[in-house]
Structures are given as C-alpha cells and as structure tokens.
Amino acid sequence: MAISEQEIRKVALLARLELTPEEARLMATQLSRVLEYMELLNSVDTQGVEPLALAVEVTNVLREDRVTPGLDRESALANAPHRDDECYRVPAVLGET
Amino acid sequence: MAALPYTIVVGLEVHVQLLTESKLFCGCSTKFGAPPNTQTCPVCIGMPGVLPVMNAKAFALALKAAAALNCHIATFTKWDRKNYYYPDLPKGYQISQYDLPLCRDGWLDVPSEDEAEDRRIRIIRVHLEEDAGKSLHDEKAGRADSRIDLNRAGTPLLEIVTYPDIRSPAEAKTFLQELKLLLNYLEVSDCNMQEGSLRVDANINLHIPTPQGIAATPIVEVKNMNSFRAVEKALAYEAERQWGVFQETGRKLGEVPKQTRGWDEHAEVTRPQRSKEESSDYRYFPEPDLVPVTVTPEEIERVQASLGELPADLRRRLRRDYGLNAYDADVLVNQGRSTVHYFLRLADVCGDGKAAANWIQQDVLRVVHERQISITDFPIPPDTLGEVIRMVRGGRLDTPKGRQVFAHLLQHGGRPQEAVDALGFKDVDDAEVQALCRELVDANPKVVAEVRSGKEKALGSLVGQAKKRNPHVNPARVKEICLELIARM
Structure with a gap:
C-alpha cells in the first residue's frame, strides 16, 4: 500500500473531512492506486524536458485595473448558513492557542 | 549602550497592499472602510465555476517594487494554490506564488545610526498574492461566533521576505521606515498600518557565544505588531525573553519546535499562539485557472529605467x-x-x-x-x-x-518686491549704510576700543544708534560693515 491509513487521516484532517474507519480504509486503497499510477509516470525519463506549468501554452492574460459592479450584500450573503444583517457568521475563531 | 552578551538575529516578512483600484483577480473595489460585504463578487467569495484574471496594474506595481529592491526578476512566473481552512478564506486556498516567485535575491540599504556606511539588508524573495477576508470578533457577551467581512478578500498583496540580516530591534524599525518610504516614492503602496496596507511578522533568535562555540536559540515568529514602534518594542522584549529562557534551560535551535508568539500591546509582552503548520501541510500545487506571466529582459530594463x-x-x-x-x-x-x-x-x-x-x-x-x-x-x-x-x-x-x-x-x-513695498520696507542703498557706519565708528572710539579688545557685543550700541538714525537699515549688514571698518583701523 503506497499510503497508510495514518497518512489518510492526516490528509483528511487538513481537508476537514470526517471519515469513518471503513471510508479511511477505502480511501487508502484508492489513493494508493492513484499514487502507483504516478509511480508509473515517474518512471518516464524526463531529463532535459522543461516542466509544464499549464496544459495550454498561453501566457500573460491580464485585465485592466478597473472597478466593475459586483454583488449586492444580500446576494453575497444569500447562501450563508449563518449570517446577520452585514456579515457571515462562523464558529468562533478566537483563542488561537 | 553596553554591549549585549548575544547577537540579535531578525528576518522580516512584510505584506503591503498595492495601490490598485480593483482586486487582484476580479473587478471589485479595494477601497478601505466600505460597509462589510459590499465589495465582493462570485470570484472573490469563491463561487464554483468562476475564473480569476490577473490585474495588469498589480503586476506592474509588483515589478516596479521588485526592480527598486534590486531583485533578480523572473522572466517566467506562475501562481500556486496554498491550501488551508480558515473562515476568512472562502475558496479554501489562497492564490499565492510558491516555487517560481516574481523575483528573488534583492537588497535594500538602510541608513545606520552608528556606522558611516548604510547597512545592506538582503531580500530573499518578493511575490504577488491575494489577501484573505477579515474576522470581526463579536465583543458582545454570550456570542460564541465570529463575523466575517470579505471586502478585503482578493486584494493584491506583495509579500517581501528578508534574510535574517537585521541585527537589532531599532534596525528592524529603520528597515520598515525605509521600505515604506521607498514604496511611497514609487506609488506602489501607501503602507498605512492602521488600514492594514502594511503588515509585518518577524522571525527572531539570538546567537550566544559560549565556550563550546556559538549557540543559537530556537527561532520565534512574532505576530500582531500594529506599528513600527510596536515592532521595535516586541523584538526588544522577545530578545530579552529568549536570553532569560536560554540562561534557565540552555535550549537551542532544533531542540524545540518553532514557536509563534503574538505581541500584546497593552501588557507589552509576547504570548504563545497556535503552532505554525509545516509548509508541506499547505499542499501547494500550480493554480490551474491562471496562466503564467512572462516578462522580457527589455521590459525589465524599461521598468528599472523608469524608477527615477x-x-x-x-x-x-x-x-x-x-x-x-x-x-x-x-x-x-x-x-x-x-x-x-x-x-x-x-x-x-x-x-x-x-x-x-x-x-x-x-x-x-x-x-x-x-x-x-x-x-x-x-x-x-x-x-x-x-x-x-x-x-x-x-x-x-x-x-x-x-x-x-x-x-x-x-x-x-x-x-516679493510688492510685499516689501506694501510692508513699507525701504531699500537702503549700501553706500548710504557704509557712510552711516563710518560716521558711527568715528564718533564712538570707546566702543571701537572695546570691540578691538575682543568684546564684539559692544557693537550692539552702534547697531542701536544706526537703527535710530534709519529704521530701514539691516542690522546684520551694519554689524558686518562696522566690524570690517574696525578691523581695518
């Protein structure tokens, strides 16, 4: 297995996913297969080949610095599970120790 | 100042907001002080299916700052996603730059107080990234939640990271003042700390000479400093704190994990904060929605030449x-x-x-x-x-x-001549002043003798008499002529 259940739990924590033990085992198997495929790709000799930043060879897509209309506050807050008149409300982020 | 029994080693990480009208990847306004959540759009609040597009002015300003900081500017630069969860980061990632930043290896010379030469502080890298939103902590008792304002999310920031070349809290302050002055001159940023357009974190440790060689204390990242004065005070406090801890425990760099501490402005102490995630935990990967930006050597030269x-x-x-x-x-x-x-x-x-x-x-x-x-x-x-x-x-x-x-x-x-006339100041011909002075010198041998014996103050009586005779004479000129005449006698 290319990835352990412990590593799965760490990645899940970073992605804020709660996995049951069965799900963690399933993920470990599936992600391991993905990583094995990566190993196959890694076996290709890429010496002297420039890394590719993007699949399309386009650069310098820029826009002018101009203010354009955005969302009114009601629309911006419309999907929020918790909100008040002005803001999104989230569980406290105080107490950073 | 007495020599300290250690050397203070400081590196700074500075974020400045670029002077653009609109955000880095969308057309929302960056104006400070708007009511919460009135400057957002689907791009900066992270709705699915949207595409960021780079602000040309932000890129140009970043380039200008990089050139003025004597950096090696990359001809090819790209953006990456820095993944972490925080309520003020709606997308779940920040668009930043990881392995191919806009530029590297620069420097800024800062005036030094006790050395004749400027001190050169080297810059590791400068990159262009977006800001997060803002958490407003509800002060009302009983409210266990936080309020989020996303107006600032997506605002263009320049991150400037120095080498640990700074050797005192005062020098950290001087560096920041010089950086602010430079960016003000370039009109890259107003660097206003009150409005959050300049933020600074500092990494600090001590190098202590011991019989076994130089001992380095564990590096601490200090955050939450809201003014240049606070940076100076926080670093001075932190240096003393580390010295105390080292004397007590002897703990060295590498023996304890890196710590983050926040500056408490009121108590004037630093306090521990949650420990920093390892950089691999951010799971950086190339931002697939943005294309890279290339700059030609000629363009870089043009920017350098335009700095003034x-x-x-x-x-x-x-x-x-x-x-x-x-x-x-x-x-x-x-x-x-x-x-x-x-x-x-x-x-x-x-x-x-x-x-x-x-x-x-x-x-x-x-x-x-x-x-x-x-x-x-x-x-x-x-x-x-x-x-x-x-x-x-x-x-x-x-x-x-x-x-x-x-x-x-x-x-x-x-x-000026109109003002002189309106105020009734008459020009007195210099020849007239000369004649007047000669008369006075001749008529006051006692004063002349006093002046010759070194009492220049005695001239005051001649000046007084001259002003009585002609109120428009310039007393300094009278003094000058009289001295000349007496010297020639």
Whole structure:
C-alpha cells in the first residue's frame, strides 16, 4: 500500500473531512492506486524536458485595473448558513492557542 | 549602550497592499472602510465555476517594487494554490506564488545610526498574492461566533521576505521606515498600518557565544505588531525573553519546535499562539485557472529605467550637491518626492541649499502642517520664496523682515518686491549704510576700543544708534560693515 491509513487521516484532517474507519480504509486503497499510477509516470525519463506549468501554452492574460459592479450584500450573503444583517457568521475563531 | 552578551538575529516578512483600484483577480473595489460585504463578487467569495484574471496594474506595481529592491526578476512566473481552512478564506486556498516567485535575491540599504556606511539588508524573495477576508470578533457577551467581512478578500498583496540580516530591534524599525518610504516614492503602496496596507511578522533568535562555540536559540515568529514602534518594542522584549529562557534551560535551535508568539500591546509582552503548520501541510500545487506571466529582459530594463531617483539617491544628492547635513537631507527626503522637488527648485533659485532647507523646515512645512495641505498646494511657489531668500542673503532684508514678507506673500500672494513695498520696507542703498557706519565708528572710539579688545557685543550700541538714525537699515549688514571698518583701523 503506497499510503497508510495514518497518512489518510492526516490528509483528511487538513481537508476537514470526517471519515469513518471503513471510508479511511477505502480511501487508502484508492489513493494508493492513484499514487502507483504516478509511480508509473515517474518512471518516464524526463531529463532535459522543461516542466509544464499549464496544459495550454498561453501566457500573460491580464485585465485592466478597473472597478466593475459586483454583488449586492444580500446576494453575497444569500447562501450563508449563518449570517446577520452585514456579515457571515462562523464558529468562533478566537483563542488561537 | 553596553554591549549585549548575544547577537540579535531578525528576518522580516512584510505584506503591503498595492495601490490598485480593483482586486487582484476580479473587478471589485479595494477601497478601505466600505460597509462589510459590499465589495465582493462570485470570484472573490469563491463561487464554483468562476475564473480569476490577473490585474495588469498589480503586476506592474509588483515589478516596479521588485526592480527598486534590486531583485533578480523572473522572466517566467506562475501562481500556486496554498491550501488551508480558515473562515476568512472562502475558496479554501489562497492564490499565492510558491516555487517560481516574481523575483528573488534583492537588497535594500538602510541608513545606520552608528556606522558611516548604510547597512545592506538582503531580500530573499518578493511575490504577488491575494489577501484573505477579515474576522470581526463579536465583543458582545454570550456570542460564541465570529463575523466575517470579505471586502478585503482578493486584494493584491506583495509579500517581501528578508534574510535574517537585521541585527537589532531599532534596525528592524529603520528597515520598515525605509521600505515604506521607498514604496511611497514609487506609488506602489501607501503602507498605512492602521488600514492594514502594511503588515509585518518577524522571525527572531539570538546567537550566544559560549565556550563550546556559538549557540543559537530556537527561532520565534512574532505576530500582531500594529506599528513600527510596536515592532521595535516586541523584538526588544522577545530578545530579552529568549536570553532569560536560554540562561534557565540552555535550549537551542532544533531542540524545540518553532514557536509563534503574538505581541500584546497593552501588557507589552509576547504570548504563545497556535503552532505554525509545516509548509508541506499547505499542499501547494500550480493554480490551474491562471496562466503564467512572462516578462522580457527589455521590459525589465524599461521598468528599472523608469524608477527615477529613489530616497537613497536623493539623500546622497542633497548632501553632495547642496551641502546639506545628513539630518536635513533625511528630513526633506522623508517628506516625500514633492517636498524634495520644492527644495531643489528653491535651492537653485536662491543659490543656498542650507538656507533653502531651513526655510522649508521652519516656515514652509509649518504652514503645510497647520493647514493640513500637501506642499503642491502651498501658495508660495519656490521661485518666489527663492527671491525672498536671495534678498535676505544679499542683506536687503534681515531674517525677521524676510519672515514678514513670507507671511505677507502667504496671505496676499504677489511678488516679493510688492510685499516689501506694501510692508513699507525701504531699500537702503549700501553706500548710504557704509557712510552711516563710518560716521558711527568715528564718533564712538570707546566702543571701537572695546570691540578691538575682543568684546564684539559692544557693537550692539552702534547697531542701536544706526537703527535710530534709519529704521530701514539691516542690522546684520551694519554689524558686518562696522566690524570690517574696525578691523581695518
């Protein structure tokens, strides 16, 4: 297995996913297969080949610095599970120790 | 200052907001102080299916700052996603730059107080990234949640990281002042800490000589410093704290995990914060929605050539070409580019750099500050004031009368000669003053003898008599002529 259940739990924590033990085992198997495929790709000799930043060879897509209309506050807050008149409300982020 | 038993080693990580109208990847306004959540759009609040597009002005400003910081600018640069969960980060990632930043390896020279030479602080990298939103903590009792304002999410930031080249809390402050001045001159950022357009974190540890060699204390990242003064105070506190801990425990770098501490402005102490995630935990990967940006060597050269004279160049020029001392040059340059331009014109017209600097510092800037205007709106043009200073230098006016002319011009405008006439200051022909002085010197042998015996103060009585005879004479000129006459006797 290319990835352990412990590593799965760490990645899940970073992605804020709660996995049951069965799900963690399933993920470990599936992600391991993905990583094995990566190993196959890694076996290709890429010496002297420039890394590719993007699949399309386009650069310098820029826009002018101009203010354009955005969302009114009601629309911006419309999907929020918790909100008040002005803001999104989230569980406290105080107490950073 | 007594030598410390250790060396303080500091590196800074500075974020400055770029002076753009709109955000980095969308057209929302970046104006400070708007009501919460009124400057957002689907791009900056992370709705599915949207595409970020790079702001050309933000990129240009970043390039300008990079050139002014003497950096090696990459001809190919790309953006990456820095993944972490925090309520003020709606997408769940920040678009930043990881392995191919805009530029690397620069430096900024900062004036040093006790050394004649500037101190060179090296820059590791400068990159362009977006800001997160803002958490507003609800002060009301019983509310266990936080409020989120996303107006700031997506605002363009320049991250500037220095090498650990800074050697004292005071030097950290000087570096920040110099960086702010530079970015103000370039009109890259206003660096206003109150409005959050400059934020700074510091990494600090101590190098302590011991019989076993140099011992380094564990590195601490200090956050939450809200002014340059706070940076200086926090680092001074932290250095002493680390020295105390080292004496107690002897713990060295690598023996404990890196710690993050926050500066408590009221208690004037640093306190531990949650430990920093390892950089691999951010799971950086290339941002697939943005295309890379390339810059040609010719474009880089053009940017370098367009920078104009920067604060350090101007300080040097004012000292070398206008005879100013370091203090005066510093005061003028710190006032900004338009004050320096006013000075240059004034000094050229009146022909005396030192006098021009004095008039600006004592008279012009006083009015500018009182009226809370910019020097570009100051009512007396440098050519006019230059003429007044020439009159004072040439002896036509004494300094108090020069000030009266200044005040008159300030109120009524016009030419210096008109002010002189309106105030009833009559020009006294120099030959007339000469004759008057000769008469006085001849008539007062006792005063002359006193002056010759070294009591120059005795001249006061001659000046007094001259003013009684002709109230329009310049006392300084009378004194000068009398001294000359006595010396020749």
